[in-house]
Amino acid sequence: MTNSPLTPGLAAARLPADAIAAGFSDHEPPLDPHEAAVAADRCYFCYDAPCVDACPTGIDIPLFIRQIATDTPEAAAATILSSNILGGMCARVCPTETLCEGACVRETAEGKPVEIGRLQRYATDVAMTAPQPFARAAATGKHVAVVGAGPAGLACAHRLAMHGHDVTVYEARPKPGGLNEFGIAAYKATDAFAQREVDWLLPIGGITMECGKALGRDVTLTQLQDDFDAVFLGVGLGGVNDPGLGAANGVLRDAVDFIAELRQTEDLTSLPVGRDVVVIGGGMTAVDAAVQSRLLGAENVTIVYRRGQEAMSASDHEQDHATGAGVRIRTNATPVAIHTGDQGAEIEFAYTEDGPGGLQKLDETFRLRADQVLSAIGQRLHAMPDGLVVEGGKIAVTGPGRSTVAGIWAGGDCTAEGEDLTVSAVAQGRDAAEDMHTYLMGGKNG
Known part of the structure; x- marks a missing residue:
């Protein structure tokens, strides 16, 4: 599934360059040293901390936060990186709200967890200004x-x-x-x-x-x-899963390819996007594709997912981020066809419902105008x-x-x-x- 910049309905520079640059700036700026100290001071430094159990890499979170609190961010970074060498990226992209911060005692007690992800970013950003704190052992010959x-x-x-x-x-x-x-x-x-x-x-x-x-x-x-x-x-x-809608005259594209191109494009004002964009799927890729379409200037962006919103694999935090960016989320619908003509393109969906035999496609359908359809229904x-x-x-x-x-x-x-x-x-x-x-x-x- 590919798109051509010449596909009708697509256009580059839908927003001024400064507006696009602002939209794609750091969406959660780093903590400064004072902010980090204040955030670290909220940690209870729990024994058998639930946040550690919730971290797939098992980072000693209370220890690294204590090290930040004592103004030794280099030591905090070494603690993080000894468990997770990509701790800097994970601090930026982890769904902390469902992992460490979701398990935080402060979250349970107050509904406001310690900002573990931002504290991790603070420490690892300090570390990356110096050589890594790890040495290579003697060569084994393997x-x-x-x-x-x-x-x-x-x-x-x-x-x-x-x-x-x-x-x-x-x-x-x-x-x-x-x-x-x-x-x-x-x-x-x-x-x-x-x-x-x-x-x-x-x-x-x-x-x-x-x-x-x-x-x-x-x-x-x-x-x-x-x-x-x-x-x-x-x-x-x-590989990517095929939604079974055909090429649809260039309207349909894989969301993963769209995101990859966007990530590698130096001038985002040159990247074409539709005025009306529909994203099929309910995971992180769907959210990332939808939000970035909005940031490029798409006027109407809709995520359509085949089950209920509670079944979406994108976290509640990410769903809220999408809707806050102006993305509409529609659920219980599955795509059945793309219709193209002189007046543009529309994608047709059938309503769905969960029944005893699993997901059922109903007879009733609806259509959404779509200059661009991004498929994010999983990879293989x-x-x-x-x-x-x-x-x-x-x-x-x-x-x-x-x-x-x-x-x-x-x-x-x-x-x-x-x-x-x-x-x-x-x-x-x-x-x-x-x-x-x-x-x-x-x-x-x-």
Whole structure:
């Protein structure tokens, strides 16, 4: 599904350049030192803190907040990064309202949690002005292939390098970062933060980055097994689900492609957007695509989801952000056709309802005008590596990312354990690296 800038109904520069720049500026500015001290002072420093249990990477949150409170943000950053090497990005994009902050005792007692995410950003931003606080161990002579330079692959590669292993990372795209670089809203990670974070962590040494090399096209899993001592697969979900609406004369486009193009476009005033935009889906990708369409100047943006609003995977916080940006959310409707003609395009939806047999499509339909339709109905593996067991269309793993083939690990969204969260992918990459280290050094594995 592709769009052409010449498609009727699309236009660039729907807003003045300064308005677009303002819309895509940092949507939650960083804390200054005084604000950080005040925010840290609200923490109870709980024993057996529920916020730690709610963090997929298990960061010692009370400890790093205490370190901020004692004006040692460098120490706080080291605490964070020892558990989550991409802690800077996670501070920007994690759904903290459903993870650490959602579990905060202050949230339970007062409805206002400690601002854990912003405090984490404060500490990691300080750390990134200096070299990373980690050193590479003595070389082990072992060489590992990591496929995919997204959050899982980067976390795995860095932890393996810390243990002294040599790592070659194969990335299909022209630069590393994965979801962080290509798949999140631009206003969440401004000033090329994803690339700066990668540039900050790679100097640990021992990591070779091979961009523009895709598994199945440029390298095969068999080759990697023959050439390396172990393999980690963090390939993400490169394929997209098809809504079954056809090309529709260029009206229909994948939301992930739209977001990726937006993230890589230097001049946002050159990016065409529809006057009337409809986004199909109910997750974070749908929200990011819809909000950014509004920020580019789309006048009417509607998210349409097939079930009730309570079933949307986008958090309540993100849904509120979307509606606050002027996005309309309609639920219990599924697309059935796109109609194009001299007067423009419309997308037709059928109403739905949940019944004993699951989701039912009703006979009654409605139409929405749409110069541009963005499909965000989920992603899938682009191609399944040969020889691995599949579970629900993803790579089956056990424990810390062990695949069904000895010597091959996997983590992140490409696995059945994936959660479409940067922080979960980091945890899985890190844990796989620790298990791989045990295996590579001859320890008991499995």
